[in-house]
Amino acid sequence: MSTDEPTSLFGRWGDIKGHERVVAALRRAIAAGRPHHAYLLLGPRGLGKTTIARAAVSALLCELGQSEPCGRCSACSKLTQSMHTGVLQVEPGGKANTITVDQIGEVQRQLAYRRLEGEWRVVLIHDAGLMNDSAQNKLLKTLEEPPDGTVIILTAVHPGQLLQTVRSRCQKLGLGVVPVDAVERWLVETKGAGPTMARVAAAGSRGIPGTALTLLDPEMGEERRERLTLLTRALAGDAGSIGEAVSLVDRDKLGCAEMLVLVQELLRDAIARSVGVEASLVHPDVSLAGPLATLPGRALADYALRIEDVQEKLTRNVHPGGLMEGLLLEISGA
Amino acid sequence: MEFRIAKDELIRALSRVQGIVEKRSTNPIIANVLLEAGSDGMKVSATDTEVSLVGHYTIECIQPGRLTLGARQLYEIARLVPTDTVSFRLPEGSFLMEISSGKAQFKVLGLAADDYPPIAEGGDGEGLQIEAADLKALVDKTLFSISGDDTRTGLNGAHVEVTELAGGRTHLRYVSTDGHRLSLAGRKFSGNWTADRSVLLPKKGLAELRKLVDVGDGPWSLLLSDTQAVFSRGSTSFSMRLLEGDFPDYKQVVPGGWQRRILVQRAHVSQALKRVSILASEKSHPVRFHISDGTLIITAKQPETGEAREELEAQVEGQDLEIGFNARYFLDALNVMDTDSIAIEIGDSLSPCLVRPGEGEADELFVVMPMRLE
Structure with a gap:
């Protein structure tokens, strides 16, 4: 590895296993500077929804705007260290493991301001299916009229976890399972797994790369x-x-x-x-x-x-x- | 980076930013202050990404440089060091700041200055200039009626513009509304407005600015960029991020004429409203104004608690009318007015009511929407 190679990145397209169709659609939209205002990434846990979302965030915020985030510009550096003001992340928490109306309220409070840096601002709602109904209803207002230059990305396991009104305002990107032999190859080639371990883990993964990694x-x-x-x-x-x-x-x-x-x-x-x-x-x-x-x-x-x-x-x-x-x-x- | 600074100067620099830095953020650099040492002194910046404060301080600079350090920790160090002078040294390429004072030594790990959020800074005398008392008045007269609802794009801040008045004078105007009432105040200024059009300033930023305006005197400068408004005076710059969205066309809400007009002492209405509203419901403080035979009577009534009534000395013009108001909205406006007498201008029982100074030429008015009462 040459010395100016970025050591770590918030996300990059190359980290994604499979899902070629979804990734191509996202890359095309971002490269053209016309991403949809809201995406809903759907699929079982471990399939790569968060990896895709993070790659999209990096691609949107990287200052060089190349096909793969550069990892060297100020935006990439800030992103990697959670210091970029252009990304707002929400995840479930608390005893009930939910996303509350207050968390969505805070996002809206932040979105009320003009962007401080960069061309885009991204709201990343992890496990959006764990938003309670009042949180989802509050988010509706933002999904209907997001401020200019704002992209909202939601990830969820089941579309049924979200209100129809929320779903209908997002572009839905459903992720299918990855072929088991592709998962096996991926484990060997990029994760350094031995062939036997990789075969067992890939078989047990049911085509979900995250599960395969856990099984290793x-x-x-x-x-x-x-x-x-x-x-x-x-x-x-x-x-x-x-x-x-x-x-x-x-x-x-x-x-x-x-x-x-x-x-x-x-x-x-x-x-x-x-x-x-x-x-x-x-x-x-x-x-x-x-x-x-x-x-x-x-x-x-x-x-x-x-x-x-x-x-x-x-x-x-x-x-x-x-x-x-x-x-x-x-x-x-x- | 290497410099020496007087302990008092360091404490002064750091105590001012303690209220700005955000300790609970997921963004670790927000809890830090940015120190930038140069031959002309040291710039200390702090931000929570919504508001920022920049100050310039005297140092003995040995080697210029920049680094961010934990604001809280640095302040504690500054307060407790044993000698009157504190030395800072950052070895080339390192993030570990060596701080020494007498026999006490600290090594504090910082974060790269390049990763600090962008902070706009204005120079004293740039943009437009306004007297501290005028800036204070503009904020006081409009802050209270900014909508608290963050989803109401356009209403969640004070609209600031430059308006040409009759006679060719121009004013810096602040206008705010929450949909139930509207406040407008204008004051004279000199210099230039640097934005293409009006801007929307956040409630939080204005409340912070208000605290700063009280300390010290001299005019303030206002410089606007695409994303931030910077207020500066002397070696201090305070900036706030602008809000998205457009303020509604407020001129449409301000009544152009009146059918009834009441000229009354501000203190009298204010006291009467406070007394009468003791018996109004605590939720929306409904009171009734009765204009009849040239008198003004304010009443409140709640079947479960009782009623209150007070007649006021006033000059009343126009036909008899009963109109309901939220007493709170009226009192908020009366509280920030300066004149002894006020004019209340009313159309009919459902149209917006205008409250303005009863004397003088102040560029100032308040609109209160009536309440439909049973």
């Missing part, structure tokens, strides 16, 4: 294996394992959501096995027992749909432990 971490990999073993026993009807799984996620929405993904993966493998497609298993090393080994593919697919139901309920104010218990009892009792 040996500790996370170990915890995941333990949870998988626990869940296979629970799904086979072992009462003690059901109790343990429930107590693990009892008051933890995020933990429950992660465990639901594991159940989903096991169901997916069970379906693949029931129809004799063993090549694309997520967990080829896990042997299934009980209903997962015996039920026909169609019944398993019904349960897979039930999980989406449960995931939806989890976003509301429902007790995670109760949801997990109900699901495990239902499948294991089949």
Whole structure:
């Protein structure tokens, strides 16, 4: 690496894995100096929404305005150190893990001022789906009439988390999953993973680069294996394992959501096995027992749909432990 | 960068900026002051990105340079150092400022000066000049009626413009409104207005400016850039970021004529309003003005608490009328007026009411919208 190479950047297009169509659309609009006033980046956690948003921020604010942010100009330097006045970031916080009306109010207070530096000003709302309704309603006013030179970028897991009125005022950019072999190559080529680790992590990632990275971490990999073993026993009807799984996620929405993904993966493998497609298993090393080994593919697919139901309920104010218990009892009792 | 500064001078420089720097921001450099040492002295700047303060101080400069340092920490150091002179030295290419005083030594890690937000600075005598008393009056007479709602683009600041009055005089005018009342005040100035058109100044910035205007005397200079308004006097520059948006055409709101006119002592109305509104609802302070047979009576009534009534000595012209007001809005305007007598000009019970000085030629008026009362 030459010495004048930038050491770190707030974001750059080159950091993004996959999503060529979305990235091309954004780059084109920014290069032409005509970005949409509001973007909504949609897709599961770990897919690269924030990476794309940060690259867009860098590209908008970099003073050289080249196809890739330069990393050397004053704007790039300030961005990297969180010192640029042209970017306002909002993320969920507090006990309830929400974005409140006060946070949106502060954004509006800042936007009322003229820009201090640069051609653009960007508001980055991370996990915008966690805005409560009053925060979303307050944001509407800004989405309808943002000040000149302002771009608002929202990221969210589900479009359903946002009010129709908010969604309709944004250009929606849906991110699809990245092909598993592309994730595997990416892990080897840019993240320095060994070929075996990369294959396992990519298979477990379900096409989500962020998940694949987490799986590379040996500790996370170990915890995941333990949870998988626990869940296979629970799904086979072992009462003690059901109790343990429930107590693990009892008051933890995020933990429950992660465990639901594991159940989903096991169901997916069970379906693949029931129809004799063993090549694309997520967990080829896990042997299934009980209903997962015996039920026909169609019944398993019904349960897979039930999980989406449960995931939806989890976003509301429902007790995670109760949801997990109900699901495990239902499948294991089949 | 290397310089020596008197302890008192350093304390003076840093104490003034403590109220400006923002400690809770996610932007770490905002908690710092920017020190710029040169052969003509040291410039100390502080900002929270909304308002900024720049001052010039006397130093013995050995080697010019720039760096930002934590404002709070530096102030504590300045207050507690043991000797009357403090030495600062920043080795070439380093961000670690060495501060020494007697046997006490500190090494304080700073952030690059280039990363500090841009701060506009005006020179004394540039742009337009206005007397401190006049600037103070302009702010006082308009600050209170600026809308507190940040989403009301155009109303969330004081509109500032240069207006040509009858007779060829020009005034610097401040106008503000929150949709329920409007305040307007103009004062003479010299020099040049440096913007293409009017600007909108934020409430917070004006409140900070007001504190500065009270200290010391002499005229202030106002210099405008695309993004900031800079008020300066002597070696101090105070700047605030301009607001986005356009102020509405206020001249349309100001009534051009009247059907009823009341000339009354300001203190009398003010006291009567305070007394009567004791029995008005605390939410919107509704009071009723009764103009009948050449008298003015103010009443308030709440079925659950009772009623109050007061007749005022006044010169009343025009036909009988009952009109409702928020007493608070009236009192806010009366509070910032200077004359003994005031004129209240009313159209009908639903049209805006004008309050202006009852004597003199002051470029000043207040509009209060009436309330529909049951």
